[in-house]
Amino acid sequence: xxxxxxxxxxxxxxxxxxKRPSQVWHNKVRFGPDKKVKIKAPSGTGKxxxxxFLYGLRADYTGALHWDVSALNxxxxxxxxxxxxxxxSVIFQDLRLFAHLTARENIELNRVLQEKAPYYPDTVIQExxxxxxxxxxxxxxxxxxxxxxxxxxxxxxxxVQPFSLLIMDxxxxxLDQENAQKAARLIELECNKRGAGFVLTDLDxxxxxxxxxxxxx
Amino acid sequence: xxxxxxxxIIRTGAGRFRYVLAMIGLTVALLLILTAIQLQSNYWQxxxxxxxxxxxxxxxxxxxxxxNQNAGNTNLTEEDIxxxxxxxxxxxxxxxxxxxxxxxxxxxxxxxxxxxxxxESVPDQFLDISGGDWKWDDQTQYIPIVIPNQxxxxxxxxxxxxxxxxxxxxxLVKSIPIRIDIQTPSGQKSFYAKxxxxxxxxxxxxxxxxxxxxxxxxxxxxxxxxASRVIIRTDxxxxxxxxxxLDSHHMTTDMEKTRFSKYRQIVGFVVQVSGFxxxxxxxxxxxxxxxxxxxxxxxxxxxxxxxxxxxxxxxxLRRFLMKTFxxxxxVIAFVVLVILSILQWLLSGFLAHQSMVISPFISWFTIAxxxxxxxxxxxxxxxxxxxxxxxx
Numbered sequence: 001x002x003x004x005x006x007x008x009x010x011x012x013x014x015x016x017x018x019k020r021p022s023q024v025w026h027n028k029v030r031f032g033p034d035k036k037v038k039i040k041a042p043s044g045t046g047k048x049x050x051x052x053f054l055y056g057l058r059a060d061y062t063g064a065l066h067w068d069v070s071a072l073n074x075x076x077x078x079x080x081x082x083x084x085x086x087x088x089s090v091i092f093q094d095l096r097l098f099a100h101l102t103a104r105e106n107i108e109l110n111r112v113l114q115e116k117a118p119y120y121p122d123t124v125i126q127e128x129x130x131x132x133x134x135x136x137x138x139x140x141x142x143x144x145x146x147x148x149x150x151x152x153x154x155x156x157x158x159x160v161q162p163f164s165l166l167i168m169d170x171x172x173x174x175l176d177q178e179n180a181q182k183a184a185r186l187i188e189l190e191c192n193k194r195g196a197g198f199v200l201t202d203l204d205x206x207x208x209x210x211x212x213x214x215x216x217x
Numbered sequence: 218x219x220x221x222x223x224x225x226i227i228r229t230g231a232g233r234f235r236y237v238l239a240m241i242g243l244t245v246a247l248l249l250i251l252t253a254i255q256l257q258s259n260y261w262q263x264x265x266x267x268x269x270x271x272x273x274x275x276x277x278x279x280x281x282x283x284x285n286q287n288a289g290n291t292n293l294t295e296e297d298i299x300x301x302x303x304x305x306x307x308x309x310x311x312x313x314x315x316x317x318x319x320x321x322x323x324x325x326x327x328x329x330x331x332x333x334x335x336x337e338s339v340p341d342q343f344l345d346i347s348g349g350d351w352k353w354d355d356q357t358q359y360i361p362i363v364i365p366n367q368x369x370x371x372x373x374x375x376x377x378x379x380x381x382x383x384x385x386x387x388x389l390v391k392s393i394p395i396r397i398d399i400q401t402p403s404g405q406k407s408f409y410a411k412x413x414x415x416x417x418x419x420x421x422x423x424x425x426x427x428x429x430x431x432x433x434x435x436x437x438x439x440x441x442x443x444a445s446r447v448i449i450r451t452d453x454x455x456x457x458x459x460x461x462x463l464d465s466h467h468m469t470t471d472m473e474k475t476r477f478s479k480y481r482q483i484v485g486f487v488v489q490v491s492g493f494x495x496x497x498x499x500x501x502x503x504x505x506x507x508x509x510x511x512x513x514x515x516x517x518x519x520x521x522x523x524x525x526x527x528x529x530x531x532x533x534l535r536r537f538l539m540k541t542f543x544x545x546x547x548v549i550a551f552v553v554l555v556i557l558s559i560l561q562w563l564l565s566g567f568l569a570h571q572s573m574v575i576s577p578f579i580s581w582f583t584i585a586x587x588x589x590x591x592x593x594x595x596x597x598x599x600x601x602x603x604x605x606x607x608x609x
Contacts, residue, residue, distance in 0.1 A: 057526060077531050084528030096523055098226055105222055112219045113528050161528070 001087040001164050002032035003054055007063035010049050017046065023215040024050065033164045035197040036209055041217035047201045048093055050217065051169040054199065055090050056080055085114050089163035091171045095154045099143030103134065103153045106142055111160040119162040128156045131186055133179065147174040155183050159190045166191060166198040172208070184208035223537045226524065227517045239505035240545060246502055247553045247590060249495025251583050253488045255557055258580035260484050263573060276343055276418045277470045278313070279463065280446040292443040297466070301449065306456045311340040313446040314429050317437040319400040324393065337421045338429035343448045350413040353428040360397065361413035363423040369415065387415060401436040419448065499590070507601040510542060514605040521609045531606050538602045546594045550587045557583060
């Protein structure tokens, strides 16, 4: 899928953002399977707001945001669900796991949510968990896992579904350098496997991926 | 797998006790509503059925009130009869045709008795006698006659007891040939008759209409007299309009028949009370169900939002919630139908001893009623769930 932004400005940040230069706000930007985008965003520039706009969680903006050819705010909820099941995947900064479900159940949920057959068999959960070093907590309730563990669970959850665009909001914020590298390699592998593009937002520069587009928010 | 996970996420624990109460309420409500339908249908079956034993079908014999002023002139005119036929509460009117000749009956050697008597006839559909015996043509050996049950009762329990005579059963009476002597203009003619049946409806001695027409034509010694009595069929003898009509036209009827109207009023009352109570309980059950669904969804609002964020479609969630909440209703309806089937079977067995025939199975109306209730429940569930999911 492709996401295009035209003159998008979040209404709550309008005053602030109109004064400062940005390569995303009040610009024309396109994200798609061919793009490996890094968006560098200092605090307070609307980084998480942008992620929520892209994923369709918020619509308090002016301008036009399209998923493929449809205006996102015109799509009905069942169509949006279909996109989220098979075209667009997300790793939230605030992780958004079900605290009382186990790590495995959280991942499994996203695997079987497809109305079509699941993209991966359930053995993949174990494999990915081993790769990221969280296989020992798979059957533990997420609420009692550390942030680092939860973040890796959220990453695996985003990767067990089909997608052509992956959106990541500070995906490694709770990980040390070594674990972040492992996670980045897994993400890159999964994106390549699907021919998918990604958008990563973060506060600083990084070298986790071979980005082909750099944007300053 | 998805449903197992959804069940863990959308927990229905909140207000479980109230839900169980609502379920019990629905069971009782459904039982009352369907009982009302079944009773009404049983009642219709007894009323409208044309079986030989339709013991409470409503036939009334109507004649003018005999007063000092009109004694000797109590015939119903053509206009009177036409007017009766026009009344909406009267389904059929049959003229009671009197014989216009003198008749005497004697028992022969088997049962020595001799009496002057009379014949009347009514159209066959007003008789509770059916079967091959009840027909006559000029080849028939015996004239079939119908006597009132009361005659035999009077003989068996009054006359025979007091005179030390043997009591007679229905079968025995039917087997005795009776000699009938008719005074014709050309002298006396003899026939043989047999009792073909006993009637509770008409206190008269009845012969088939065909015989009456033939005999009146050939033996009449008197001019046509017109009808002094008619028999009517009505679906509701307790209808105040009927009583009012009869009063205003100076007619009267067998008031004993209104005895049944007492039962009818009781049936009607029971049907109404259980129907309305059931309906009220059903409405409350609906209210509680929708509140329970709202409560469940409201208490899981965050979880449902996250599910939608992850890509669960509202359709998936609606389907899951329907699967969670609806099947209990089908189970309840099924259980209630089974209970009613058992009750109906017992009732039909019990009534069979009272010579009232109702089906041992519950009626299609009852099943249709259950289906309609399920459809209403389904609609309320779908609507509530849709509204609530859209609201998260």
